[in-house]
Amino acid sequence: MTFDITKIRSDFPILAQQVYGKPLIYMDNGATTQKPQIVIDTINALHTEQNASIHRGVHFLSEQMTERYEHARQTVQQYINAEHLYEIIFTSGTTGSVNAIAFSFGEAYIKAGDEVIVSEMEHHSNIVPWQMMCNRKNAKLLVIPITDDGELKMDEYKKLLNSKTKLVAVGQVSNALGTINPIKEIIKLAHATGAKVFIDGAQGIQHGKVDVRALDCDFYAFSGHKLYGPTGIGMLYGKEKLLFDMPPYQGGGDMVERVSFSKTTYNTLPFKFEAGTSNYIGAIGMATAIEYLQNIGLENIADYEQQLLQYATQKLKQIDGLRIYGNAHDKISIVSFLIGNIHPYDLGMILDKMGIAVRTGTHCAMPLMDRFEIEGTIRASMAFYNTFGEIDKLYEGLVKAKMMLE
């Protein structure tokens, strides 16, 4: 398939919008992505014509919705190539998924003196739940340091691994630097010492094909809203045996088999981990987004985004005093930078008035900012609907803003 950018942009109605009288240039895709019309229409139609709670009703609408919800689970299963349908658990998002495992895995497998490894470039969502778990269990949290280019120091990682390591939790891709981590190797090394591995796929899943079986990861998580789907929905993949051994992290409807005051028994997988009325419309919306991406082709998306990254990197580097944070060999289409001593917030504000949406600040990665001894960066995170022309506009905007602020 040829990559038809005009057609692709027309699939996303929000992109036709003007901001302060200027065409919107949306480069905050690391925070959340825009939604194609097909996702908006699907969610609308479900609310308009089909809404009914799943799994409980015998009536027509409920049965139809249940079927579509379970079909969405199948779409996700195939998307990441999980072995079993019941290894796919719908959650509220990546954060929901990490907290779920941090509690349940912690209860089943972590004891005092055990060790958990994260990396210096993790999002707060992949730090704080583990910290909380370690505090609860009297376990120790260890950190893989990174190089100045923003790559994991794999030699240091190897030194951290030992028989006490129970879990390694790393991001597939850094949201603040764009670094693609060597997760296959990380997983292999962890398994060699008997540790399990959680992969935070929040920034990885939308940029290329993920195969959890080929990776052999024990857990994997992502959010719908970063995948061109709705907010408030995400997924957690876990290997059958682990999910089976782990206790539920929330009690309520749907996750039970039988309830009495003397004893309650739990439902089978995946329902054991889906307490309460789930976000079924979100799940179907997310599956629709996945199908949309599959139609474009994940390889086409990855190729085009790499071109955007190369172009943006070369272009922005021409600005005097601009420093890029995150110069890893393998990167996704994120450019994080600072210019001279200009505060990122000031630059971001001026760009906003030009219709250019970028992110400024710590990107929920304060330990990473501490590592570089900076308060934050400006982050342009590009998606497959961004254009080379928009990168030119970003460049021109930065040159102008720099003149105003210096």
Ligand code: PMP
């Ligand atoms: N991990 C990474 C790498 C992220 O970029 C994000 C979102 N910025 C999260 C986790 C958390 O995702 P959510 O807020 O959708 O739960």
